[in-house]
Amino acid sequence: MNDARPVTIIMIEDDEGHARLIEKNIRRAGVANEIVPFANGTDAIAYLLGPDGTGLVNKGRQLLVLLDLNLPDMTGIDILEKVKGNEHTRRSPVVVLTTTDDQREIQRCYDLGANVYITKPVDYDGFANAIKQLGLFFSVMQIPEAD
């Protein structure tokens, strides 16, 4: 990732264990970027769009959103809709990382502008492997700066 302008990884994941495992495995892939975790949708939205909800707060930030669809207060789809519907955040890559492999759900996410959809593998080895590869992928990704 662009070292001059550090990319922040926003991790929206309600299961703290999963969050920790994801973080560990991303780190193992050599990604050293800051990871900001959120355990619910409301806090995440507040951070992403700012207290005024306009998204102006992101100006100059480089964000990558790691999104779980099953959240206690809202669905990840709502967050995805808001992020991709806001002119300041719509270019930020969103990686949906969730347990659901329902075809309609996947289609819906891509329709709404999700950049990557990953189903969490059931077994841990597969899970760890997938996250590591995702980390490797992150390390070569170009992230645009928000307007």
Added chain:
Amino acid sequence: MPITSKSFVRTTALMLLVGLLALLGIVGTNVWLVERSQGYFDEVTEARALRRSVIDLRAMLQDIETSQRGYIITLEPAYLEPYENALPRVAGGLERLKAQLAPYPAANEALAELEQNIGFKLREMSETIELARQGRVEEAVAQVRTDRGKAAMDGARAFFETFLSDIDDQLTIGVNNQRGTTNALRWVSIGGGAIILMVVLGAIWTVLRYTQELNQARREVEEANSGLEERVRERTSDLGKANEEIQRFAYIVTHDLRAPLVNIMGFTSEMETSVDTLRTYMEGKPAEDNPAFDEARIAATEDLPEAITFIRAATRKMDGLINAILKISREGRRQLKPDALDLEELVNNSLAAVHHQIADKSGETSTDLRASKLVSDKLSLEQILGNLLDNAIKYQQPDRPLKLTVRSRHLPGNRVLVDVQDNGRGIAETDHERVFELFRRSGAQSQPGEGIGLAHVRTMVRSLGGDITLTSQLGEGTTFHINLPRDVRSYLGKIDR
């Protein structure tokens, strides 16, 4: 109280019996009474004839007497004419009376007296008339004046009076008897008629009520029938929904169970790595004379790795179970694609897929497919057959070569029966139903497996609108019977409605 067909038959039969008895009574009494009436009538007729004879005889005697007296007084032969006419008939009249009275011996004495009186009177009259003819009128008158003739005539008259009054009495009795008989006949007829009428009315009432109830019952049956179709459709649709609900539930539950499991497995893995590090470090340390160090060393090199091994095994097992449920629920949610299928092709493909496994152990396969065309979901059928064939291979009897037969035939109601028969180790009777349950296995646990296969098969067969059962003899072999609709669309149509 509703009339049951049994009580209906009993009541009707009883009423018919009562009616029959009444009829027989009427007929019998009628015959008897008519007979009696005939008897009375004969008696009356007889009495009338007798009366006539008596009156005739009396009239004759009176005619003769009047004629005799007239002649003696006038000596005119014209007065003698009635005498001449009647005289020859008297004997006949008397004879007739005697003949009529022959059955009554009680009258014999009076009759003899009458005969005597008549005879005397006739003689007396003929004597006086003879005297008068000869001109000896004085003598004739004297003869009459002796009153002997009058006495005889009075005797005869008294007989006639008594006799006539007796006959009249008898006639009255006879007529009364006959009237009584007629009355009895009338009452018997009226009584019997009333009974028959009641029986007939009762029978009509019973029949009407029974018919009414039958009609009512038929209407109810018709209503129930028309409602039944609707209800069956509703129930089928409800069942389909409930089934969908359960599968949805299973899907959600497994998903939610999976999330914490990933944590457990993940952190176990993390822990394993840490423990490995710790163990390597501990093993490298030389032994110390410190009990606390020894314990820590044992914990790091033996206890912790052992605990982690068990945790891993348990989580792996749980993972397998959750995946199994997930697989089945996903199968239930899968959209079925009804296609026109050739069962023969399908079975041959499935057999070909396992051919080498069977041939390796010199087993053999055969097919007898009499029903081959059906409309169903190809993927489901392939998986069903594949599972059953795999099981047959897995659980074959080691000491004899496998014999596998797939048969199919039509069943009434537009259904197809597919039998998959093997000569494997068989399933104990107590497990015939159990093997279809999730996570249940039967017999020696000599083969790896989680007890999913047959549960999965049953789920798939049922989602195709069919059912699967088995017959098996332990140690002899097993036959699975798959009963499927010939066209799965008819079943799917019922659920969607």
